[in-house]
Amino acid sequence: MIIGVPKEIKNHEYRVGMVPASVRELINHGHKVIVETQAGMGIGFTDQDYVDAGASILTTAAQVFADAEMIVKVKEPQAVERAMLRDGQILFTYLHLAPDLPQTEDLVKSNAICIAYETVTDNHGGLPLLAPMSEVAGRMSIQAGAQALEKSNAGRGMLLGGVPGVEPAKVVVIGGGMVGNNAAQMAVGMGAEVVVLDRNIHVLRRLDAQFGNKIKAIYSTADALEKHVLEADLVIGGVLIPGAAAPKLVTKAHIKAMKPGSAIVDVAIDQGGCIETSKATTHADPTYIVDDVVHYCVANMPGAVPRTSTFALNNATLPYIIQLANKGYKQALLDDKHLLNGLNVIAGKVTCQSVAENLGFDYVEPAIALA
Numbered sequence: 001m002i003i004g005v006p007k008e009i010k011n012h013e014y015r016v017g018m019v020p021a022s023v024r025e026l027i028n029h030g031h032k033v034i035v036e037t038q039a040g041m042g043i044g045f046t047d048q049d050y051v052d053a054g055a056s057i058l059t060t061a062a063q064v065f066a067d068a069e070m071i072v073k074v075k076e077p078q079a080v081e082r083a084m085l086r087d088g089q090i091l092f093t094y095l096h097l098a099p100d101l102p103q104t105e106d107l108v109k110s111n112a113i114c115i116a117y118e119t120v121t122d123n124h125g126g127l128p129l130l131a132p133m134s135e136v137a138g139r140m141s142i143q144a145g146a147q148a149l150e151k152s153n154a155g156r157g158m159l160l161g162g163v164p165g166v167e168p169a170k171v172v173v174i175g176g177g178m179v180g181n182n183a184a185q186m187a188v189g190m191g192a193e194v195v196v197l198d199r200n201i202h203v204l205r206r207l208d209a210q211f212g213n214k215i216k217a218i219y220s221t222a223d224a225l226e227k228h229v230l231e232a233d234l235v236i237g238g239v240l241i242p243g244a245a246a247p248k249l250v251t252k253a254h255i256k257a258m259k260p261g262s263a264i265v266d267v268a269i270d271q272g273g274c275i276e277t278s279k280a281t282t283h284a285d286p287t288y289i290v291d292d293v294v295h296y297c298v299a300n301m302p303g304a305v306p307r308t309s310t311f312a313l314n315n316a317t318l319p320y321i322i323q324l325a326n327k328g329y330k331q332a333l334l335d336d337k338h339l340l341n342g343l344n345v346i347a348g349k350v351t352c353q354s355v356a357e358n359l360g361f362d363y364v365e366p367a368i369a370l371a
């Protein structure tokens, strides 16, 4: 199979779909890999590194999209990239379709086979291709929140850990999954007072076993959420209903009633955000203020640490890229029900139920769409 790796074009996105070591694995399996020039430049990989791994370098994204049977990316295809997709071409990347009607419409029109990293599942109830980036974003959310709390960024002027004799900041993490757990680790490490809210009792038990009395793991009722959000100096939004638009758990009224200079980091913004006042921002201009609350809502947070993130992502995606290349999409999807859960759009049909429901498309079962 011919596998194409274009350069990412989202704002300040320096990750890349495949590192040279991944390219070498594909070449060893007998495939051809074409890489857009300077695709890995942002994380220190030269075109020569890719050539040494066995890839061919092409000078434009248009050439990569024209020649490749499978496109491997990081972020959802931007409009110019969507226009280059074609009938029968495989697209393997993050998509986050539920809050994104224009993208979904374009992918439906393209007739391509669009497999989303974020809805691939595993045997343990996890999301193995989302997890590595959730680890990065969860950890980063506390760095971003700490900065947002600085006075020069319109924050309250609080140090997360306080100092001897002065209270630490209160960090409230909504959602105790991969993002929430990693956020809690960093916030505890920095000496903050930490509350994690989740509505899954198994998640709360795991947090309790892991953190003991270093955090409070609280069942997320509307009451509990309101109480803790209104007391918070920093709120981290890390909820997920896989494939679906995030529920708006923190309302405009909550934001109005929060302390002036408090901050929110809505990591769930890639699924539309779990805070009513959130709107996606970029690394170039990551924050804005609503009712004196600093909002950080960058939809590609791991793009800020692209070297760490690309390696972590490739470690997770490579086995699936190899399966898709070796077997072709049809056999690879039929052989692996978890990879099949990643199939969001194929041949003009929406095969992810929550995406179809959120955006008003007819839902077609993946196995039926493949037949």
Ligand SMILES: NC(=O)C1=CN([C@@H]2O[C@H](COP(=O)(O)OP(=O)(O)OC[C@H]3O[C@@H](n4cnc5c(N)ncnc54)[C@H](O)[C@@H]3O)[C@@H](O)[C@H]2O)C=CC1
Pocket (backbone or CB within 6 Å): 118, 127, 130, 131, 133, 134, 135, 137, 174, 175, 176, 177, 178, 179, 180, 197, 198, 199, 200, 203, 220, 238, 239, 240, 241, 246, 247, 249, 266, 267, 268, 269, 270, 271, 298, 299, 300, 301, 302
């Ligand atoms: N902005 C960015 O750059 C990035 C964003 N993300 C996003 O972060 C979000 C979280 O991802 P993960 O932690 O991997 O998901 P996860 O599935 O590991 O955890 C989500 C948690 O939310 C909980 N939850 C669901 N509904 C809830 C509710 N109503 N109240 C309280 N808790 C609730 C679930 O029980 C689960 O424990 C996703 O939208 C993901 O796409 C992930 C990586 C990067």
Ligand SMILES: CC(=O)C(=O)O
Pocket (backbone or CB within 6 Å): 075, 094, 130, 133, 134, 270, 299, 300, 301, 302, 303
């Ligand atoms: C998960 C995601 O959206 C990201 O890593 O950018």
Ligand SMILES: [Mg+2]
Pocket (backbone or CB within 6 Å): 255, 256, 257, 258, 259, 260, 291, 292, 293
């Ligand atoms: Mg206020």
